[in-house]
Each structure stands twice: as C-alpha cells, then as structure tokens.
Amino acid sequence: MLTLYDCATAPSPRRARILLAEKGVAYTAVNVDLRTGEQLTEAYRAINPLATVPALKLDESEGGVVLTDNAAIAAYVEARHPQPPLMGTTPAEKADIASWHWRCEFEGLMAIAEALRNSSPAMAHRALPGTANYEQIPALAERGLARLAVFFDTLEARLAGRDCVAGTGFSIADITAVVTVDFARVVRVKPGDQHVNLKRWRAEMARRPSMAM
C-alpha cells in the first residue's frame, strides 16, 4: 500500500490526490500540518529531506522509496498504472500535454506562490518552500499577481472551442490547471466575466469525482 504525505489545504498535495483518484490507486494518507511547520520537523525531514508535501512512499516491494515531489509522483503513477493514460498516447499528444502541464505549473501555480509567499505575514522568511529560509520580496508578490492575470487570460484563450487543456481528452494538464485556478483564491483572484471558456471548462471538470479531493 502507498502512503501519501498530504495536507488538505495546500495545492501541491491536491495535485497528487486528484491524480491518484483518477488512476483509481488506493493509498493511506498521513496529514502533515503545514500551519504548525510540521514539514520542517526532524521527523518529517527523515521521510522527505525536501521538507515539502506531497511525498509518496512506495510499497516495500519497490524498496519503500519515497518520491519527494509531484514530478516524481506523476512519472511513477503514469508508468506503474498506465490506464487511463493522463500524459498522452502519441508522441505529439504527449508533447502537447507536457507543455501545458509545465505552463500551468510555471506560469500559474508559481505565480500564485510568488504572490502569496512574498506578501502573507504568516509566511515571513518563508518566500520559498523547503528547508532554507528566504526573505519576502514585495515586488515579487506584485509580479506574481501580474503574471497570474496573464495566465488566466492564456487559459481562457486556450480553452476556446476546447473541452480540455491539452491533448484529446482529460489529462494531467487539466489537473494542474484546476488546482491553479482554484488556489488563486488565496490571492483573491478568480475567473471573471471575461473568462467564459475557463468557467465552462471548470464547471465541466466539477463533474469528475476526483475534483472534490
């Protein structure tokens, strides 16, 4: 049985939860309390030295290895549980999904993280996740908000005439896009009246049980 080190309120572990649900993979969840800094404790760093969630501990039959980030978790789950494919089937479709998955992460999630972590009093000295402390940079918080607005418009344009973010059907790009759009609430951003296609797509995504995870 897999063990997922999880936190209900954070966006990164939500990506793993939705992925595992879409693949129908069972796991035991262990909550890591980010509010009290449990991820920075010696006990948790013995599990994941990066001091981040999610982490996924594999079965003893696979050496009990701990996957320490979403990149590892996605690659593992897609290879170990190929059905349904969430990273594409043809080379060109795999490319399209990888590209949009990357853009959702770099242009979307990272912009929110910049805006939140560089402005929230609760995250003083914690401008980046991980073991090292970094001071907040107010100008980076502002830039994050500007980039996030651009990303919402990018996603709106992309979804015109499309039911999914990339490829020919639901994929891991939709997962990261949903997590991004939903988590934008922490910096008071949500789809506006101009985001017609984005809202239509998000409403359609809500029909998938995994999205309640």
Next chain:
Amino acid sequence: MLTLYDCATAPSPRRARILLAEKGVAYTAVNVDLRTGEQLTEAYRAINPLATVPALKLDESEGGVVLTDNAAIAAYVEARHPQPPLMGTTPAEKADIASWHWRCEFEGLMAIAEALRNSSPAMAHRALPGTANYEQIPALAERGLARLAVFFDTLEARLAGRDCVAGTGFSIADITAVVTVDFARVVRVKPGDQHVNLKRWRAEMARRPSMAM
C-alpha cells in the same frame, strides 16, 4: 526533417541540442538572434507565440506542429525515439529522473535566470522571457545567487558515489544539470574546490560528444 529554432549562446536551446544529439536525431537548425531581439519579431512569433527558443517544428507527416518549449520537446523525442531511453525504464527510475530533472530546472536553471535577468543592464525590462515585459527586481537577482549556491551543494552531495544525476545511467537529468552548471558562468559562479564530485561528474560528461553541442 525536424527544424530546431536555436540560439548558440542560450541555455534552453542547448538542452534540446544535446537531447537530439544523444538520440541521434537529425534536424535543420535555424538561428534566432536573441541579442537583437529576433525572438520578439512578428515573424518569429508566427512560429512560436511564446517568443522563446528552443522551438521544434515537426515533419509535415505529423502536421508540421511546432513544439514551443523544452517540456514538449523532451516528451516528444522520448516517445518518438525511445532508444536510448533518457527518462528511465522502470516506474521508480522514471520517477527519480523526473524529480532530478525538475530540480535542475527549478532550483538550478531558474536561479541563474533570476540572477542574470534581474541584474544585467542588457536585460532591463526583460526579467522574464516571453512576450510580456517585467521590470528587474534586484532582490530577486540576489536571491537567485543564493539559491544557485545551494543548488551546487545539492548536486555535489547527490553525486557522491554516483556517476549520473539520477536513475541507473545517463539521463535527461544529466543534460539539464550540465547546461545549468556550465551556464552559471554568466553570473560568475563555477564549481569550487569543495565540489569534488560535481567536478568529477562534469569531467566524465565531457567525454560525450553531445556535450560539445
């Protein structure tokens, strides 16, 4: 025949060049002159709307699609030309390589980009690649240098007793790691006396003809 939109001096297209060389895939190269801002011209944006290099134009038999970033290029090339595998074979190995590939990009290359783009007079208003202008943030340049130092130490620790960054042999993680370590020169950072394993690994990598690309 593939067409690679390339620039000899930039790190991102070098990742694609090394990958294609390691796979033995032939292509026609088109130089995009980043010094004169050719990537921002209407002509180039008609090819890659992201206004970045590399971009890889597929054959007409695959619709002449243009892959607009390294994430897409890597996924395509690995699927279309599986031998030699550069993203792992077993699920656990794929996970290890994906994780380190991601870390080399986020913790390494991105740190250099932050340090360079937020300080170089030649990059005023160009703190991020792409079509939108963003002002430089001097504090982010400083943070990039701090993160880069951490990343060099991370890589040094990782390479103790190892011949490659991830998995059981040469992989795409080594490609991105080499490009990162080499490109750090633009912010006057290079492996120091304390980076014994990093230097050993880099010297070994130099034996691969692809690394001269």
